[in-house]
Amino acid sequence: MTVVDEVVTYDCRQAFAEELRALARADDRIVAVCNDSVGSSNLVGFREEFPERLINVGIAEQDLVGVAAGLANAGRIPFVCAAAPFLTGRALEQIKADVAYSEAHVVLCGQSPGMAYGELGPTHHSIEDLSWIRAVANLDVIVPADPAQTRAAVRWAASSGRPAYLRTPRFKVPAVTPADAPFAPGRAVRLTDGDDVTVIAIGSLTSRALEAAARLRAEGIGVRVLNMPFVDPIDTGAVLAAARETRGIVTAEEATTSGGLGAAVAATVVTGHPTAMRILGIPRVFAPTGSAAFLLDHFGLSADGIVDAVRDLLAGNG
Amino acid sequence: MLPADPDRAIRYRDAVARIRGAGAEAAATELAGIAREVRRSIVRMIDRAQLGHIGGDLSVTDILVTCFWGALTLDPQRPTWEQRDRFILSKGHCAAALYSTLAHSGFFHTAELDTFMAPLSALNGHPNKIKVPGVETNTGALGHGFPVATGCAIAARLAGQTWRTVVVLGDGEMQEGSNWEAAMTAAHYGLSSLTAIVDRNRLQQGARTEQTKSLEPLGDKWRSFGWEVREVDGHDHLAVLEALAPSTNGQPVAVIANTVKGKGVSFMEDRVEWHHKVPTREQVALALGELGA
Numbered sequence: 015m016t017v018v019d020e021v022v023t024y025d026c027r028q029a030f031a032e033e034l035r036a037l038a039r040a041d042d043r044i045v046a047v048c049n050d051s052v053g054s055s056n057l058v059g060f061r062e063e064f065p066e067r068l069i070n071v072g073i074a075e076q077d078l079v080g081v082a083a084g085l086a087n088a089g090r091i092p093f094v095c096a097a098a099p100f101l102t103g104r105a106l107e108q109i110k111a112d113v114a115y116s117e118a119h120v121v122l123c124g125q126s127p128g129m130a131y132g133e134l135g136p137t138h139h140s141i142e143d144l145s146w147i148r149a150v151a152n153l154d155v156i157v158p159a160d161p162a163q164t165r166a167a168v169r170w171a172a173s174s175g176r177p178a179y180l181r182t183p184r185f186k187v188p189a190v191t192p193a194d195a196p197f198a199p200g201r202a203v204r205l206t207d208g209d210d211v212t213v214i215a216i217g218s219l220t221s222r223a224l225e226a227a228a229r230l231r232a233e234g235i236g237v238r239v240l241n242m243p244f245v246d247p248i249d250t251g252a253v254l255a256a257a258r259e260t261r262g263i264v265t266a267e268e269a270t271t272s273g274g275l276g277a278a279v280a281a282t283v284v285t286g287h288p289t290a291m292r293i294l295g296i297p298r299v300f301a302p303t304g305s306a307a308f309l310l311d312h313f314g315l316s317a318d319g320i321v322d323a324v325r326d327l328l329a330g331n332g
Numbered sequence: 333m334l335p336a337d338p339d340r341a342i343r344y345r346d347a348v349a350r351i352r353g354a355g356a357e358a359a360a361t362e363l364a365g366i367a368r369e370v371r372r373s374i375v376r377m378i379d380r381a382q383l384g385h386i387g388g389d390l391s392v393t394d395i396l397v398t399c400f401w402g403a404l405t406l407d408p409q410r411p412t413w414e415q416r417d418r419f420i421l422s423k424g425h426c427a428a429a430l431y432s433t434l435a436h437s438g439f440f441h442t443a444e445l446d447t448f449m450a451p452l453s454a455l456n457g458h459p460n461k462i463k464v465p466g467v468e469t470n471t472g473a474l475g476h477g478f479p480v481a482t483g484c485a486i487a488a489r490l491a492g493q494t495w496r497t498v499v500v501l502g503d504g505e506m507q508e509g510s511n512w513e514a515a516m517t518a519a520h521y522g523l524s525s526l527t528a529i530v531d532r533n534r535l536q537q538g539a540r541t542e543q544t545k546s547l548e549p550l551g552d553k554w555r556s557f558g559w560e561v562r563e564v565d566g567h568d569h570l571a572v573l574e575a576l577a578p579s580t581n582g583q584p585v586a587v588i589a590n591t592v593k594g595k596g597v598s599f600m601e602d603r604v605e606w607h608h609k610v611p612t613r614e615q616v617a618l619a620l621g622e623l624g625a
Contacts, residue, residue: 045490066490067490069486071513071517072513072516072517072520074513074516074517076475076479076509076510076513077479077482077510077513077514077516077517078479079479080476080478080479080480080482080483080510080514081479081480081482081483081486081514081517082483083469083479083480083483084469084479084480084481084482084483084484084485084486084487084497085483085484085486085487086483087418087468087469087480087483087484087487088414088418088483088484088487088488088491089414089487089491090487090490092483107473107476108476108479108510111470111471111472111473111476112469112470112476112479112480115460115470116461116462116469116470117461117462118469
């Protein structure tokens with residue numbers, strides 16, 4: 015696939031910020047709440063247009079999430095915009111008690127998730143977030159794969175009336191979802207047809223799954239690529255259909271393998287239709303120094319890594 | 333969500349009008365009588381459940397009664413009315429005191445208090461807004477109510493509305509860093525409609541606050557964070573009421589309410605073991621006797 019270098023890629027924060035501003039113009043309940051993250055969350059334009067509706071609590075994540083819950087109590091729709099590692103790690107109890115358990119319509123926007131901060135190291139990597147957040151009840155977990163899905167996610171989360179965790183990729187991604195792709199809780203997007211193996215990918219790994227599928231197709235291996243914008247609630251029907259109709263499932267995510275997409279798919283498969291799986295992600299190790307691109311490749315979160323996993327699965331190893 | 337008790341809600345409305353229209357002496361007498369009723373319910377709830385945090389319940393009771401009957405604008409029959417004042421009990425382990433207050437105000441029937449912490453009761457050991465009318469946010473883990481209250485006050489100002497927000501904190505709870513994050517935010521935004529009341533009973537679960545991690549000089553801490561500080565006897569209803577008057581300098585108001593843990597029951601007063609000890613039958617009878625049952 016030599017065209018890869020010519021593919022246009024996007025930092026989804028741009029789409030996120032544009033969509034949030036557009037929504038805010040139409041609905042004055044929308045507010046942004048941040049922790050000194052105006053620049054890193056791309057909120058400069060929002061602040062210029064709606065200075066009163068950007069609430070900056072400074073570097074204080076517990077306060078950040080609590081304040082958002084209070085704003086929701088009084089009828090606002092807060093979009094909490096903060097670096098994902100600090101939002102989820104520092105404020106997890108606020109996310110649980112003030113937002114999810116209190117049924118506050120707060121949209122938790124985890125910026126720069128996964129390995130996005132690369133060289134800054136494990137304090138700044140947000141790879142545990144999906145495991146942490148998925149353990150909390152009453153919280154939708156959304157991982158957009160490209161700018162169109164990011165826009166759809168922002169719109170959906172603003173109108174759902176429910177708490178959500180929205181994990182927008184910063185690692186640059188191409189457009190992967192078709193214009194008529196569904197966007198709804200528990201709805202997968204089928205990106206390619208294939209009956210040999212299913213690859214389920216989210217976020218930044220979606221385009222890599224498509225590249226792997228194209229290479230495998232050239233070898234005569236049919237890969238069904240499913241994208242799951244909602245990790246919770248997951249599309250149980252699509253997962254079980256994949257388990258029945260193909261010879262196994264490979265999952266791929268920019269997160270630890272302990273409790274994210276792979277764990278969600280595995281739990282569905284094990285209890286519904288056991289099949290062979292390979293779970294690609296980051297094992298329970300702290301990453302070495304390197305750029306985001308380097309680290310994704312280092313942990314096999316690449317087209318090569320996905321191709322290898324599919325071959326391994328078809329070979330029946332382990 | 334538990335239904336309101338309409339008869340009691342009407343009596344509450346009448347009592348509020350009476351107290352706020354009365355002279356000081358009559359108001360003090362009526363508030364003291366209500367506080368006695370609220371305390372008696374608390375003792376009975378904990379006796380029935382054989383669980384609870386009786387010491388802090390009894391220290392915060394006069395604060396709750398003064399807020400509900402003396403200061404706040406609430407409608408027990410419309411618990412989510414948009415213009416209501418927001419009241420948040422951040423020290424959520426004193427749920428029995430809050431439930432007793434809410435039931436005696438008519439937010440739900442007092443008979444419901446008998447289910448406190450029973451299987452499947454709406455009245456969990458810590459308050460749940462989804463089930464209990466009058467609860468604004470789910471507390472229990474300490475250090476949560478104050479940031480939420482700060483968000484409420486920001487929302488009121490954004491909308492140009494005049495309702496106020498009151499949050500009640502335990503003094504031991506002030507050891508949680510999240511509270512000081514909120515204190516900075518509220519002062520930075522000049523949230524004059526926000527009042528934080530510290531139930532300063534000087535005891536926490538294991539020992540005195542000053543032996544555990546000292547809070548003093550507590551008033552100076554609040555002042556240095558940009559708050560207007562008022563120190564009062566937290567069992568003097570009229571003094572608490574006066575401290576709940578609007579901010580005079582455009583800053584949020586911190587009320588340090590000096591209280592006695594276990595207040596009203598002589599053998600529980602200022603004794604660390606009554607943080608969550610459950611009284612025996614004999615002690616319950618003694619307590620109710622002292623509380624005028």
